[in-house]
Amino acid sequence: MVDAGGVRLHVQRTGPAAGRVPHATVVLVHGLLTDSLASYYFTVAPGFAAAGLDVVMYDLRGHGRSERPPRGYTLDHNIDDLEALLDRLAVTGPVHLVGNSYGGTIAFGFAARHPERTATLTLIESEPATAAWAAKLGGILDRVMTQLAHNEPDALAWIIAHRGHNTARLAKGAARLARETTLGRDIPASRVLTEEQIRAVHCPVLGVYGGDSDLADLVPLKEALLTDYRAVVLPGHEHSVLVEAPAAVGGHILDLIRAGAGVG
Amino acid sequence: MNPTQPAPAQPTADTVLADVTGMLRTVLAEYGDDDALIGMSTTFNRDLELESIDLVTLAGLLEERYGQRVNLAEFLAGMEFDEIIELTVGRLVEHVVWSLKTTQAG
Numbered sequence A: 001m002v003d004a005g006g007v008r009l010h011v012q013r014t015g016p017a018a019g020r021v022p023h024a025t026v027v028l029v030h031g032l033l034t035d036s037l038a039s040y041y042f043t044v045a046p047g048f049a050a051a052g053l054d055v056v057m058y059d060l061r062g063h064g065r066s067e068r069p070p071r072g073y074t075l076d077h078n079i080d081d082l083e084a085l086l087d088r089l090a091v092t093g094p095v096h097l098v099g100n101s102y103g104g105t106i107a108f109g110f111a112a113r114h115p116e117r118t119a120t121l122t123l124i125e126s127e128p129a130t131a132a133w134a135a136k137l138g139g140i141l142d143r144v145m146t147q148l149a150h151n152e153p154d155a156l157a158w159i160i161a162h163r164g165h166n167t168a169r170l171a172k173g174a175a176r177l178a179r180e181t182t183l184g185r186d187i188p189a190s191r192v193l194t195e196e197q198i199r200a201v202h203c204p205v206l207g208v209y210g211g212d213s214d215l216a217d218l219v220p221l222k223e224a225l226l227t228d229y230r231a232v233v234l235p236g237h238e239h240s241v242l243v244e245a246p247a248a249v250g251g252h253i254l255d256l257i258r259a260g261a262g263v264g
Numbered sequence B: 001m002n003p004t005q006p007a008p009a010q011p012t013a014d015t016v017l018a019d020v021t022g023m024l025r026t027v028l029a030e031y032g033d034d035d036a037l038i039g040m041s042t043t044f045n046r047d048l049e050l051e052s053i054d055l056v057t058l059a060g061l062l063e064e065r066y067g068q069r070v071n072l073a074e075f076l077a078g079m080e081f082d083e084i085i086e087l088t089v090g091r092l093v094e095h096v097v098w099s100l101k102t103t104q105a106g
Helices: A045-050 A075-088 A102-113 A131-149 A152-163 A165-180 A195-199 A214-225 A246-261 B013-029 B052-069 B072-077 B081-085 B089-105
Strands: A011-014 A024-029 A053-058 A095-100 A118-124 A205-210 A229-234
Touching: A011 A045, A024 A075, A024 A102, A024 A246, A045 A053, A045 A246, A045 B072, A053 A075, A075 A102, A095 A102, A095 A246, A102 A118, A102 A195, A118 A246, A131 A152, A131 A165, A152 A165, A195 A214, A205 A214, A205 A246, A214 A229, A229 A246, B013 B052, B013 B089, B052 B072, B052 B089, B072 B089
Parallel strands: A024 A053, A024 A095, A095 A118, A118 A205, A205 A229
Antiparallel strands: A011 A053
16 A cells, blocks of 8 residues: 555556566556456556566555545546655656556546656547546446436346346445545546647557447547557457457557667 | 465465465455355355455465465466456466466476
8 A cells, every 4th residue: 555645545566577677667547436456457467567567556546445535536636646656656757657448537637747757658448538528427427326326226236137246246336436435526527638738748649449439439539639649449349448358458558668668 | 475474385275275265264354254155166256256356455365375476467367358257266276286386396
């Protein structure tokens, strides 16, 4: 556990085998409600460590094994946490940031705030914080709050019948987080980025999307705004492409990091 | 590198199962579950209702006990998503026994 400026965050760090010095740090940021650092820990993290990287994973506040304060869940809180965490870990050089879903929105916000501390940025099924993003998240969180948090038995019965026990258990955890904190109100009320702030991100940016996800539709928009942006669409996958196709996703991220390091 | 207690020189499926069962009791205690039945055919997901973040805790306990010879992250990273959902205690126990034997031989 690491104290990141008042909130205790669960951190896992791995790296190359003993004796090898890592050549760069990659920081992996997970998504909202049902997600945790486990989505990286058991998928791409071992491969990144074997490739010689210092790998930092953490649970967002309220998620996984991290502390769950009752309030303070805007995007800026999450960016502040990431900033404080890297300071506490004494990671001062430019890092390779990877964010899954909402984690990518956090990573993008960090890159916009600290271009000098960001080497590359990978957005898996993700987008920068815009007014449209806030409205969409508001709708999703509203459904979670009304259907799950306030009518849990019925909602869970439906999920068990249609999606199975595993999803129902995850949904239960999400409902608890939504009930116990101000997250549902805070995220849609987050300060979003201006077009100018988005354009100011000049580092190489990789977008990874599931072919069946509607987020792939955002590719042209990002191409228009970002100077160094490349998109990879993995057919046959939806929003959970990271855990469904970790080998492909991890391979594309390593290609991006290696290209940036000038080692082909 | 050094486990807190020395691991037995000749780990068998029985001794490893006893170790893993103890670790799972530690993880399950957080949920107030003190009497789950744990055997070789028990599944982590369906029977014990463990979430993936609980497996991160288990990975830490395995490393504490056996050192870096047992790496749960690498073991699971080599699996398909559906295989992880169906993972049994027995499959993990076999993997631990195998890892300890091969690193001993090497």
